[in-house]
Amino acid sequence: MIPGIFITGTGTGVGKTVTTAGVLRWLRKRSINAIAMKPVQTGAVTASDGRMLAPDAEFALRAASLDVDAATWAHISPYLFPPACSPHLAARLTGRPITIANIMQSAHWLAARHDLLVVEGAGGLMAPLNEDQTMLDLAGALAMPVLLVGPSGLGVINHVLLSLEALRQRSREVMGVILNDAQPVPESERYICEDNVRTIEWFGHIRVLARVPYLGHHPDLSQLDASLAHCNFLPGYAPPAGAHRQSAGGRQ
Ligand SMILES: Nc1ncnc2c1ncn2[C@@H]1O[C@H](COP(=O)(O)OP(=O)(O)OP(=O)(O)O)[C@@H](O)[C@H]1O
Ligand SMILES: [Mg+2]
Secondary structure, eight states, rough: OOEEEEESSSSTSSSSSHHHHHHHHHHHTTTTOOOEEEEEESSSOOOSSSSSEOOOHHHHHHTOOOOOOOOHHHHOOSEESSSSOOHHHHHHTTTTTOOOHHHHHHHHHHHSSSSSSEEEEEEEEOOOOOOBBBBHHHHHHHHHOOEEEEESSTTHHHHHHHHHHHHHOOOOOOOEEEEESSSSOOOHHHHHHHHHHHHHHHHHHHEEEEEEETTTTTHHHHHHHHTTTTOOTTTOOOOOOOHHHHHHSSOO
16 A cells, blocks of 8 residues: 555645645655655646646645655656646547556655655546546545545535545545635635535534635745644544544534
8 A cells, every 4th residue: 555645626726736735744844755746737837948847746846845856757747738628638639548557656656765645636536537537546546545625615515525425435535624715715705614614524524624724826835834733644643533523613
Protein backbone atom coordinates (compact mmCIF):
# COMPACT_ATOMS: atom_id res chain seq x y z
CA MET A 1 0.00 0.00 0.00
CA ILE A 2 1.22 3.49 -0.87
CA PRO A 3 1.08 5.91 2.08
CA GLY A 4 -0.90 8.92 1.03
CA ILE A 5 -4.04 11.00 0.95
CA PHE A 6 -6.28 11.23 -2.11
CA ILE A 7 -7.82 14.67 -2.43
CA THR A 8 -10.98 14.74 -4.46
CA GLY A 9 -13.75 17.28 -4.81
CA THR A 10 -17.41 17.72 -5.56
CA GLY A 11 -16.33 19.05 -8.96
CA THR A 12 -13.83 21.25 -10.70
CA GLY A 13 -12.62 24.57 -9.27
CA VAL A 14 -13.80 23.83 -5.73
CA GLY A 15 -10.44 24.15 -3.97
CA LYS A 16 -8.68 20.79 -4.33
CA THR A 17 -5.38 22.47 -5.22
CA VAL A 18 -5.61 24.98 -2.38
CA THR A 19 -6.39 22.10 0.00
CA THR A 20 -3.55 19.98 -1.42
CA ALA A 21 -1.18 22.89 -0.75
CA GLY A 22 -2.53 23.26 2.80
CA VAL A 23 -2.23 19.55 3.57
CA LEU A 24 1.27 19.40 2.12
CA ARG A 25 2.34 22.38 4.23
CA TRP A 26 0.70 20.81 7.31
CA LEU A 27 2.61 17.54 6.83
CA ARG A 28 5.97 19.06 5.95
CA LYS A 29 5.80 21.36 8.98
CA ARG A 30 5.66 18.16 11.02
CA SER A 31 8.81 16.86 9.33
CA ILE A 32 6.97 14.38 7.13
CA ASN A 33 8.69 14.11 3.75
CA ALA A 34 5.43 14.45 1.79
CA ILE A 35 5.10 15.38 -1.86
CA ALA A 36 2.18 16.43 -4.04
CA MET A 37 1.08 14.41 -7.06
CA LYS A 38 -1.34 15.51 -9.79
CA PRO A 39 -1.50 12.38 -11.93
CA VAL A 40 -3.69 13.92 -14.62
CA GLN A 41 -3.35 17.62 -15.32
CA THR A 42 -5.54 19.06 -18.02
CA GLY A 43 -5.06 22.72 -18.89
CA ALA A 44 -1.28 22.20 -18.69
CA VAL A 45 0.71 25.24 -19.76
CA THR A 46 3.90 25.46 -21.83
CA ALA A 47 6.76 27.45 -20.32
CA SER A 48 9.03 29.71 -22.39
CA ASP A 49 11.67 26.92 -22.47
CA GLY A 50 9.10 24.55 -24.04
CA ARG A 51 8.64 22.53 -20.86
CA MET A 52 5.04 21.62 -20.07
CA LEU A 53 3.95 22.59 -16.57
CA ALA A 54 1.30 21.23 -14.24
CA PRO A 55 -0.12 24.39 -12.64
CA ASP A 56 -1.78 22.54 -9.75
CA ALA A 57 1.29 20.64 -8.59
CA GLU A 58 3.41 23.75 -9.19
CA PHE A 59 1.14 25.71 -6.87
CA ALA A 60 1.19 23.05 -4.13
CA LEU A 61 4.96 22.53 -4.31
CA ARG A 62 5.68 26.25 -4.34
CA ALA A 63 3.36 26.74 -1.37
CA ALA A 64 5.39 24.11 0.49
CA SER A 65 8.71 25.63 -0.68
CA LEU A 66 9.59 22.37 -2.40
CA ASP A 67 11.97 22.26 -5.34
CA VAL A 68 12.02 19.07 -7.38
CA ASP A 69 14.14 17.81 -10.25
CA ALA A 70 12.93 16.91 -13.76
CA ALA A 71 12.80 13.17 -13.04
CA THR A 72 10.53 13.75 -10.07
CA TRP A 73 8.33 16.09 -12.11
CA ALA A 74 7.76 13.37 -14.68
CA HIS A 75 6.19 11.22 -11.95
CA ILE A 76 4.34 14.01 -10.14
CA SER A 77 2.29 14.61 -13.30
CA PRO A 78 2.66 11.66 -15.67
CA TYR A 79 -0.24 12.95 -17.78
CA LEU A 80 -0.01 16.58 -18.85
CA PHE A 81 -2.60 17.71 -21.38
CA PRO A 82 -2.95 21.24 -22.77
CA PRO A 83 -6.73 21.06 -23.44
CA ALA A 84 -8.60 22.33 -20.38
CA CYS A 85 -11.32 19.67 -20.37
CA SER A 86 -12.17 16.30 -18.83
CA PRO A 87 -9.22 13.84 -18.71
CA HIS A 88 -10.83 11.33 -21.09
CA LEU A 89 -11.43 14.04 -23.70
CA ALA A 90 -7.98 15.61 -23.30
CA ALA A 91 -6.44 12.14 -23.70
CA ARG A 92 -8.49 11.47 -26.82
CA LEU A 93 -7.70 14.87 -28.36
CA THR A 94 -3.97 14.44 -27.82
CA GLY A 95 -3.86 10.73 -28.73
CA ARG A 96 -2.35 9.66 -25.39
CA PRO A 97 -4.63 7.24 -23.54
CA ILE A 98 -4.57 7.32 -19.73
CA THR A 99 -3.89 4.07 -17.90
CA ILE A 100 -4.18 3.61 -14.16
CA ALA A 101 -1.24 1.17 -14.33
CA ASN A 102 1.03 3.97 -15.55
CA ILE A 103 -0.17 6.30 -12.78
CA MET A 104 0.48 3.55 -10.22
CA GLN A 105 4.04 3.16 -11.50
CA SER A 106 4.65 6.87 -10.93
CA ALA A 107 3.01 6.71 -7.50
CA HIS A 108 5.31 3.82 -6.52
CA TRP A 109 8.34 5.73 -7.84
CA LEU A 110 7.44 8.76 -5.71
CA ALA A 111 6.57 6.62 -2.68
CA ALA A 112 9.99 4.98 -2.80
CA ARG A 113 11.52 8.43 -2.27
CA HIS A 114 9.01 10.10 0.07
CA ASP A 115 7.11 9.32 3.26
CA LEU A 116 3.69 10.22 1.90
CA LEU A 117 1.92 11.34 -1.30
CA VAL A 118 -0.79 14.00 -1.40
CA VAL A 119 -2.59 13.11 -4.61
CA GLU A 120 -4.96 15.57 -6.22
CA GLY A 121 -7.63 14.14 -8.52
CA ALA A 122 -9.01 15.95 -11.56
CA GLY A 123 -12.58 17.22 -11.38
CA GLY A 124 -14.88 15.07 -9.24
CA LEU A 125 -15.05 11.33 -8.61
CA MET A 126 -16.98 10.44 -11.75
CA ALA A 127 -14.69 12.38 -14.10
CA PRO A 128 -13.75 9.80 -16.77
CA LEU A 129 -10.10 8.89 -17.38
CA ASN A 130 -10.77 6.81 -20.48
CA GLU A 131 -13.65 4.83 -21.99
CA ASP A 132 -13.91 2.48 -18.98
CA GLN A 133 -12.57 4.16 -15.85
CA THR A 134 -13.16 7.22 -13.72
CA MET A 135 -11.34 9.07 -10.94
CA LEU A 136 -13.14 6.76 -8.52
CA ASP A 137 -11.31 3.80 -10.07
CA LEU A 138 -8.02 5.62 -9.57
CA ALA A 139 -8.94 6.29 -5.94
CA GLY A 140 -9.59 2.55 -5.60
CA ALA A 141 -6.26 1.60 -7.14
CA LEU A 142 -4.32 4.02 -4.96
CA ALA A 143 -6.30 2.78 -1.91
CA MET A 144 -5.49 5.90 0.09
CA PRO A 145 -7.80 7.58 2.60
CA VAL A 146 -9.85 10.23 0.82
CA LEU A 147 -10.33 13.88 1.68
CA LEU A 148 -13.39 15.39 0.00
CA VAL A 149 -13.39 19.11 -0.82
CA GLY A 150 -16.48 21.12 -1.67
CA PRO A 151 -17.59 24.73 -1.79
CA SER A 152 -19.13 26.01 1.41
CA GLY A 153 -22.29 27.52 -0.07
CA LEU A 154 -25.64 26.58 -1.54
CA GLY A 155 -25.79 23.21 -3.36
CA VAL A 156 -22.91 21.52 -1.60
CA ILE A 157 -24.97 19.23 0.65
CA ASN A 158 -26.25 17.25 -2.31
CA HIS A 159 -22.86 17.06 -4.01
CA VAL A 160 -21.01 16.00 -0.86
CA LEU A 161 -23.58 13.37 0.09
CA LEU A 162 -23.58 11.88 -3.43
CA SER A 163 -19.77 11.78 -3.45
CA LEU A 164 -19.77 10.06 -0.06
CA GLU A 165 -22.27 7.47 -1.34
CA ALA A 166 -20.02 6.72 -4.31
CA LEU A 167 -16.92 6.41 -2.11
CA ARG A 168 -18.63 4.15 0.40
CA GLN A 169 -20.07 1.93 -2.30
CA ARG A 170 -16.45 1.22 -3.24
CA SER A 171 -15.45 0.84 0.44
CA ARG A 172 -13.12 3.82 0.31
CA GLU A 173 -12.04 5.23 3.66
CA VAL A 174 -13.05 8.89 3.91
CA MET A 175 -10.98 11.04 6.28
CA GLY A 176 -13.45 13.90 6.20
CA VAL A 177 -14.74 16.87 4.30
CA ILE A 178 -13.17 20.29 3.79
CA LEU A 179 -15.48 23.17 2.91
CA ASN A 180 -13.74 25.92 1.01
CA ASP A 181 -14.69 29.50 0.17
CA ALA A 182 -13.25 29.90 -3.33
CA GLN A 183 -15.03 33.26 -3.42
CA PRO A 184 -15.90 35.65 -0.59
CA VAL A 185 -19.15 34.58 1.06
CA PRO A 186 -21.70 37.43 1.26
CA GLU A 187 -22.90 38.16 4.79
CA SER A 188 -26.44 37.29 3.66
CA GLU A 189 -25.35 33.68 2.87
CA ARG A 190 -23.39 32.98 6.06
CA TYR A 191 -26.33 31.14 7.62
CA ILE A 192 -26.34 28.69 4.68
CA CYS A 193 -22.63 27.92 5.06
CA GLU A 194 -22.96 27.42 8.79
CA ASP A 195 -25.90 25.06 8.39
CA ASN A 196 -24.09 23.16 5.58
CA VAL A 197 -21.44 22.06 8.09
CA ARG A 198 -24.05 20.68 10.49
CA THR A 199 -26.19 19.11 7.79
CA ILE A 200 -23.30 17.40 5.97
CA GLU A 201 -22.04 15.97 9.27
CA TRP A 202 -25.49 14.73 10.25
CA PHE A 203 -26.60 13.16 6.96
CA GLY A 204 -23.13 12.15 5.82
CA HIS A 205 -21.97 10.59 9.12
CA ILE A 206 -18.71 12.38 8.53
CA ARG A 207 -16.61 15.15 10.05
CA VAL A 208 -16.28 18.49 8.33
CA LEU A 209 -12.64 18.80 9.31
CA ALA A 210 -12.22 22.44 8.38
CA ARG A 211 -13.69 25.41 6.66
CA VAL A 212 -11.11 27.24 4.55
CA PRO A 213 -12.06 30.93 4.28
CA TYR A 214 -11.59 33.06 1.19
CA LEU A 215 -7.84 33.68 1.13
CA GLY A 216 -7.73 36.59 -1.28
CA HIS A 217 -6.68 36.84 -4.92
CA HIS A 218 -3.14 35.71 -4.10
CA PRO A 219 -4.06 33.05 -1.53
CA ASP A 220 -2.78 33.97 1.94
CA LEU A 221 -1.02 30.78 2.99
CA SER A 222 -0.74 31.69 6.67
CA GLN A 223 -4.55 31.96 6.75
CA LEU A 224 -4.73 28.59 4.99
CA ASP A 225 -2.45 27.11 7.67
CA ALA A 226 -4.58 28.64 10.42
CA SER A 227 -7.76 27.10 8.99
CA LEU A 228 -6.18 23.60 8.95
CA ALA A 229 -4.11 23.90 12.14
CA HIS A 230 -6.55 21.89 14.27
CA CYS A 231 -6.78 19.03 11.72
CA ASN A 232 -4.84 15.79 11.83
CA PHE A 233 -3.60 14.53 8.46
CA LEU A 234 -1.17 12.01 9.90
CA PRO A 235 -1.29 8.61 8.25
CA GLY A 236 -3.42 6.18 10.19
CA TYR A 237 -5.21 8.85 12.21
CA ALA A 238 -8.98 8.44 12.33
CA PRO A 239 -11.34 10.66 14.30
CA PRO A 240 -13.01 8.79 17.20
CA ALA A 241 -16.16 6.90 16.17
CA GLY A 242 -19.23 9.12 16.22
CA ALA A 243 -17.08 12.23 16.52
CA HIS A 244 -19.07 13.95 13.79
CA ARG A 245 -22.10 13.97 16.09
CA GLN A 246 -20.22 15.78 18.85
CA SER A 247 -18.14 18.20 16.78
CA ALA A 248 -18.72 21.94 16.76
CA GLY A 249 -20.87 21.61 13.65
CA GLY A 250 -22.71 18.46 14.77
CA ARG A 251 -26.33 18.33 15.86
CA GLN A 252 -26.57 18.45 19.66
N1 LIG B 1 -10.07 29.65 -0.17
C1 LIG B 1 -9.74 30.28 -1.29
N2 LIG B 1 -9.40 31.59 -1.27
C2 LIG B 1 -9.06 32.25 -2.39
N3 LIG B 1 -9.05 31.68 -3.62
C3 LIG B 1 -9.37 30.38 -3.70
C4 LIG B 1 -9.73 29.62 -2.55
N4 LIG B 1 -10.01 28.37 -2.94
C5 LIG B 1 -9.82 28.34 -4.26
N5 LIG B 1 -9.45 29.54 -4.72
C6 LIG B 1 -9.16 29.91 -6.10
O1 LIG B 1 -10.19 29.36 -6.91
C7 LIG B 1 -9.66 28.72 -8.06
C8 LIG B 1 -10.03 27.23 -8.02
O2 LIG B 1 -9.42 26.63 -6.87
P1 LIG B 1 -8.55 25.32 -7.00
O3 LIG B 1 -7.60 25.48 -8.15
O4 LIG B 1 -7.98 24.99 -5.68
O5 LIG B 1 -9.71 24.30 -7.42
P2 LIG B 1 -9.56 22.79 -7.90
O6 LIG B 1 -10.67 22.03 -7.30
O7 LIG B 1 -8.20 22.34 -7.62
O8 LIG B 1 -9.78 22.94 -9.48
P3 LIG B 1 -9.37 21.86 -10.63
O9 LIG B 1 -10.55 20.97 -10.79
O10 LIG B 1 -9.12 22.75 -11.81
O11 LIG B 1 -8.14 21.15 -10.19
C9 LIG B 1 -8.17 29.01 -8.04
O12 LIG B 1 -7.91 30.17 -8.78
C10 LIG B 1 -7.85 29.25 -6.57
O13 LIG B 1 -6.74 30.08 -6.35
MG1 LIG C 1 -6.73 21.70 -8.95
